[in-house]
Amino acid sequence: MTVVIDRTRASAPKHEAGPVSAAARARKSADPGGGLYKPRAPIYPKLVHGRWRAIKWAVMIVTLAIYYITPWIRWDRPGVLPDQAVLVDFAGRRFYFFDIQLWPQEVHFITGLLVLSALALFLVTALFGRLWCGYACPQTVWTDLFIYVERLFEGDRNARMRLDAAPWSLDKAWRKIGKHAVWLGIAFATGGAWIFYFHDAPSLLHDFWIGQGPVTGYVFCVLLTFTTYVFAGTMREQVCIYMCPWPRIQGAMLDANSLQVTYRYDRGEPRGAHKKSAGWEGRGDCVDCHQCVTACPMGIDIRDGAQLECINCGLCIDACDEIMLKVERPIGLIAYDTDAAVEARAAGKPAVYRLIRSRTVFYAVALVVVGGLMAWGLMTRPTLDVHVLHDRNPVFVRLHDGAVRNGYTIKIANRTFQAQTYAVAFDGAKGAILKTPGDRASQDVLKVEVPANEVRAVRVFVTLPPDAITAANMSAAFVVTAPAAEERTETTFLSGAANAP
Amino acid sequence: MSKREPDEVTGVETTGHEWDGIRELDNPLPRWWLYMFWAGIVVAAVYWVLMPAWPGVRSYTQGVLGQSDRADVVVALNDLKTLRGAQAARLKTASLEEIERDPELQAYAQAVGQSVFGDNCATCHGTGGVGAKGYANLRDDVWLWGGSLEDIHHTIEVGIRSDHPQTRFSQMPAFGRDQMLSAAEVSDLTEYVVALSGRPANAAAVRRAAPVYQTQCVACHGPTGTGDQKQGAPNLTDQEWLYGSTRADIHAQIWNGRGGVMPSWKARFDPETLKALAVYIHANAGGQ
Numbered sequence: 001m002t003v004v005i006d007r008t009r010a011s012a013p014k015h016e017a018g019p020v021s022a023a024a025r026a027r028k029s030a031d032p033g034g035g036l037y038k039p040r041a042p043i044y045p046k047l048v049h050g051r052w053r054a055i056k057w058a059v060m061i062v063t064l065a066i067y068y069i070t071p072w073i074r075w076d077r078p079g080v081l082p083d084q085a086v087l088v089d090f091a092g093r094r095f096y097f098f099d100i101q102l103w104p105q106e107v108h109f110i111t112g113l114l115v116l117s118a119l120a121l122f123l124v125t126a127l128f129g130r131l132w133c134g135y136a137c138p139q140t141v142w143t144d145l146f147i148y149v150e151r152l153f154e155g156d157r158n159a160r161m162r163l164d165a166a167p168w169s170l171d172k173a174w175r176k177i178g179k180h181a182v183w184l185g186i187a188f189a190t191g192g193a194w195i196f197y198f199h200d201a202p203s204l205l206h207d208f209w210i211g212q213g214p215v216t217g218y219v220f221c222v223l224l225t226f227t228t229y230v231f232a233g234t235m236r237e238q239v240c241i242y243m244c245p246w247p248r249i250q251g252a253m254l255d256a257n258s259l260q261v262t263y264r265y266d267r268g269e270p271r272g273a274h275k276k277s278a279g280w281e282g283r284g285d286c287v288d289c290h291q292c293v294t295a296c297p298m299g300i301d302i303r304d305g306a307q308l309e310c311i312n313c314g315l316c317i318d319a320c321d322e323i324m325l326k327v328e329r330p331i332g333l334i335a336y337d338t339d340a341a342v343e344a345r346a347a348g349k350p351a352v353y354r355l356i357r358s359r360t361v362f363y364a365v366a367l368v369v370v371g372g373l374m375a376w377g378l379m380t381r382p383t384l385d386v387h388v389l390h391d392r393n394p395v396f397v398r399l400h401d402g403a404v405r406n407g408y409t410i411k412i413a414n415r416t417f418q419a420q421t422y423a424v425a426f427d428g429a430k431g432a433i434l435k436t437p438g439d440r441a442s443q444d445v446l447k448v449e450v451p452a453n454e455v456r457a458v459r460v461f462v463t464l465p466p467d468a469i470t471a472a473n474m475s476a477a478f479v480v481t482a483p484a485a486e487e488r489t490e491t492t493f494l495s496g497a498a499n500a501p
Numbered sequence: 502m503s504k505r506e507p508d509e510v511t512g513v514e515t516t517g518h519e520w521d522g523i524r525e526l527d528n529p530l531p532r533w534w535l536y537m538f539w540a541g542i543v544v545a546a547v548y549w550v551l552m553p554a555w556p557g558v559r560s561y562t563q564g565v566l567g568q569s570d571r572a573d574v575v576v577a578l579n580d581l582k583t584l585r586g587a588q589a590a591r592l593k594t595a596s597l598e599e600i601e602r603d604p605e606l607q608a609y610a611q612a613v614g615q616s617v618f619g620d621n622c623a624t625c626h627g628t629g630g631v632g633a634k635g636y637a638n639l640r641d642d643v644w645l646w647g648g649s650l651e652d653i654h655h656t657i658e659v660g661i662r663s664d665h666p667q668t669r670f671s672q673m674p675a676f677g678r679d680q681m682l683s684a685a686e687v688s689d690l691t692e693y694v695v696a697l698s699g700r701p702a703n704a705a706a707v708r709r710a711a712p713v714y715q716t717q718c719v720a721c722h723g724p725t726g727t728g729d730q731k732q733g734a735p736n737l738t739d740q741e742w743l744y745g746s747t748r749a750d751i752h753a754q755i756w757n758g759r760g761g762v763m764p765s766w767k768a769r770f771d772p773e774t775l776k777a778l779a780v781y782i783h784a785n786a787g788g789q
Contacts, residue, residue: 036529036530037530037531038529038531038532039532040531235533391629392629393627393628394630394631397640397641398641399642399643400741401739402740405642405787407640407785435788437780437783437788438602438784438788439602449604456604457608459784
């Protein structure tokens with residue numbers, strides 16, 4: 001979905017024949033004969049200074065800090081439970097997040113979190129465009145970091161282009177080797193930090209270096225080192241353009257009232273070089289300096305309009321603002337703006353910004369509803385969970401005196417951090433006798449001890465005397481009680497009475 | 502339909518296909534995608550050399566790494582033994598009652614017992630253990646040779662009418678077939694047995710059969726017909742019948758004196774597995 005809005009045709013016919021999208025331009029420069037495959041056209045983004053660049057640095061530092069520091073936060077938990085604040089414990093089958101502890105059966109909370117993230121992404125995109133792509137996506141953050149390293153070794157845009165064009169020399173070699181070495185180091189640190197989310201971080205760090213870490217740890221470390229190095233170092237915008245589905249989906253989230261990085265053609269056209277002595281009458285503010293193009297990490301020309309490749313990072317805004325200050329024109333020729341506003345101004349009408357639209361309202365309401373459900377679910381999360389499985393084979397057993405016995409497996413999950421003794425009672429026909437292996441038969445309740453933070457499955461046999469059996473299929477329930485919790489689980493007592501001989 | 506003309510807006514050639522007025526741009530694939538395609542083919546070729554891949558007439562290409570799923574299974578089974586080591590060791594020393602009382606050991610024994618039962622016992626006794634005509638139901642409270650943990654363990658160990666020297670053994674005579682009783686006496690006895698289980702029967706026949714029962718049957722089934730677990734003689738007063746409850750079934754049993762055979766499992770399983778199996782069967786029978 002390459003959206004190219006042809007705004008330049010009427011006012012500047014000389015651009016009509018020019019390249020209008022990154023794809024077309026790259027193909028034209030690299031493969032003039034046309035062909036099935038296209039080499040990557042190298043992109044040398046130039047360093048800019050300004051508000052959006054500063055925000056991008058800040059977001060980069062914060063997100064990287066969250067990623068690297070989180071596994072090292074300690075959180076005191078009772079007993080032998082892990083003291084790591086955020087931990088995905090596959091071996092122990094638990095997910096720990098500060099005070100929240102999730103069991104595998106509660107995976108719906110993770111689903112809810114994904115739904116929340118998706119809705120938040122929809123809302124933000126509908127309001128402000130692809131901010132996620134431009135600022136917070138790991139692909140963007142690590143690419144930005146890798147470009148920063150590249151700049152340290154090889155200099156800014158022009159120096160890098162010269163270096164790449166130059167023949168091999170000692171100077172070129174150490175710069176290239178240095179850059180790739182640091183890239184690999186960062187990539188390794190990325191893959192290395194990932195595995196700390198799955199094991200106790202301090203002990204894993206120790207075990208990792210002496211070769212005693214788990215095999216999966218090494219595998220994922222190598223895997224993520226490789227993907228980080230390749231994606232952030234060598235593939236960069238190719239990941240966004242060809243591999244990521246989000247640029248395709250975003251078309252459904254955006255409309256004419258979404259704020260996006262926009263070239264205000266109403267102000268910029270007709271563009272052209274400007275002599276210092278000349279006036280500004282009869283022409284646009286765009287001096288065609290190409291600074292927005294050289295700053296773009298995606299290698300596109302924002303003046304072609306909204307397009308699939310644009311990640312909305314705002315670096316072209318900073319680049320353009322620097323030039324506007326130099327030529328003493330107001331800044332904001334490129335800015336976060338809406339298509340509707342630019343169109344209105346071009347038609348001589350006042351720009352109207354509409355943040356509240358049916359789609360943003362819908363996304364916001366859905367976000368609040370799902371978020372509320374999640375919070376409610378987390379707060380009323382029971383500490384006791386009971387599952388009753390009726391035996392399937394045999395569904396019932398007839399005893400010597402005509403009594404009928406049903407077998408059940410009752411799984412009691414004790415989600416508290418203390419061992420609990422639960423009373424298991426059968427609420428059904430009168431005269432039922434309960435029996436669990438290794439215990440005496442009783443007409444009363446069974447006592448089942450479950451260790452802290454564990455599930456125990458107990459076999460319970462219920463026997464009904466012949467005169468208590470009134471139907472082939474009788475409803476019943478198990479009531480499991482602890483001092484602070486009670487759960488009633490419906491089940492059935494089967495006897496086959498209807499077709500008994 | 503397939504006119505490959507360039508798109509006016511982008512200048513990119515279209516695929517030439519048109520759906521409801523929508524045409525598709527034919528943007529070129531990135532070259533790295535092509536390299537990955539070739540790399541995939543190279544990986545496949547390398548895989549053929551390293552791993553078992555191509556089928557032959559009698560065998561297959563083995564691959565230079567010597568990978569074999571059969572060998573992996575052997576390794577995995579050995580790993581399982583190591584993994585079970587601690588629990589299995591406790592099973593070895595604990596008594597049957599201790600195993601059943603300890604929740605952790607019981608859960609382990611049930612898991613082992615269930616898989617062993619499914620592989621070895623289910624053929625005759627059914628996957629749920631409810632048996633069939635001629636094969637005992639292991640889920641109810643009726644036991645031919647006793648339903649305590651020890652009894653069950655011993656039955657599994659030595660079998661019934663098996664070739665084990667200490668096998669549980671008893672043989673009901675074929676009263677009719679071997680002409681020990683007349684046909685009329687067998688018919689009368691059938692009514693007697695029906696009466697024993699509390700069902701309406703021909704009173705005259707029952708009276709005629711009483712002395713026959715006292716001379717022929719009482720030694721094993723007891724004076725009141727409650728059977729004897731030491732001899733595997735079933736209780737005739739309850740509602741459970743190994744060879745069927747109808748008059749024809751009972752008549753056929755007195756006539757032919759059938760008795761099933763269960764092999765001894767002592768040679769097949771190690772002592773821990775035998776214990777686990779006994780605990781599993783005992784627990785699922787409600788535990789006598």
